[in-house]
Amino acid sequence: METLWSDFLNSQWHDWRGSGRSEDRLELRAWQERFLSDWHLAAPVPMPAEAASAMRHFRERLHLLAVKLADGGGMEDGDWQLLNEHLALDVVSRRLIGRPGAVRLVYVPVTEDWRHVRAEIAASFGETLLGGETGRIRVCDNPDCRWIFYDDTRNRTKKYCDDKMCGNLMKVRRFRARKKAGEERGEES
Numbered sequence: 001m002e003t004l005w006s007d008f009l010n011s012q013w014h015d016w017r018g019s020g021r022s023e024d025r026l027e028l029r030a031w032q033e034r035f036l037s038d039w040h041l042a043a044p045v046p047m048p049a050e051a052a053s054a055m056r057h058f059r060e061r062l063h064l065l066a067v068k069l070a071d072g073g074g075m076e077d078g079d080w081q082l083l084n085e086h087l088a089l090d091v092v093s094r095r096l097i098g099r100p101g102a103v104r105l106v107y108v109p110v111t112e113d114w115r116h117v118r119a120e121i122a123a124s125f126g127e128t129l130l131g132g133e134t135g136r137i138r139v140c141d142n143p144d145c146r147w148i149f150y151d152d153t154r155n156r157t158k159k160y161c162d163d164k165m166c167g168n169l170m171k172v173r174r175f176r177a178r179k180k181a182g183e184e185r186g187e188e189s
C-alpha cells in the first residue's frame with residue numbers, strides 16, 4: 001500500500017534491476033507535480049532550494065526511522081521529537097463543510113508551502129503509528145531496490161514492493177544461483 005510518507009521516502013529511487021543507478025527525484029519538477037497532485041497538496045513548484053534542503057534532511061531522518069521500525073525496532077524519544085518538530089511548524093485552520101446529511105470538519109492549511117507538506121508527511125507517519133502496525137513497515141527484499149512500503153496484506157508476508165517485478169527478478173536470481181551451484185558441483189565430480 002502506498003502512503004504519503006512512503007511515497008515521499010521513495011523519491012530517492014534505486015534501480016531495482018541492479019544496474020546500481022539511483023536518482024533523487026525530489027528535485028524533479030515532474031515528481032513534485034505528481035506528488036502534490038496525488039496527495040491533494042499545494043506548494044510552490046519548482047521547490048525552492050531552501051525547501052529542497054529541508055525536505056532532503058527530513059527524508060534522510062524519516063528513512064532511518066522507517067528502516068529501524070521495519071527491522072523490528074521501536075520508537076525512541078528522538079523519533080517522536082522528529083515528527084513533532086514538523087507537526088509543530090504547521091498552522092491550520094478548521095472549516096465546517098455542511099451538506100444535507102453530510103457534515104465534515106476539515107483542516108485547511110494557512111500557508112500552502114513545503115513546510116505544510118512536511119507536516120502532512122509527519123502526520124501520515126503518525127497515522128501508521130496510531131494504527132499500531134509498525135511491524136508492517138517493509139523495505140523491499142530486493143537489495144537493489146530498497147523501496148519502502150506498508151504491508152497491508154492479510155497474512156503480513158509481502159516481501160517485495162512488486163511481486164511481478166522485484167519478486168520475479170529475485171526468483172530468477174535464486175534459480176540461476178542454484179543452477180550455477182549445481183554446475184559447479186557437476187564439474188567437480
Ligand SMILES: [Zn+2]
Nearest residue numbers: 140145161166
Ligand atoms: Zn522492489
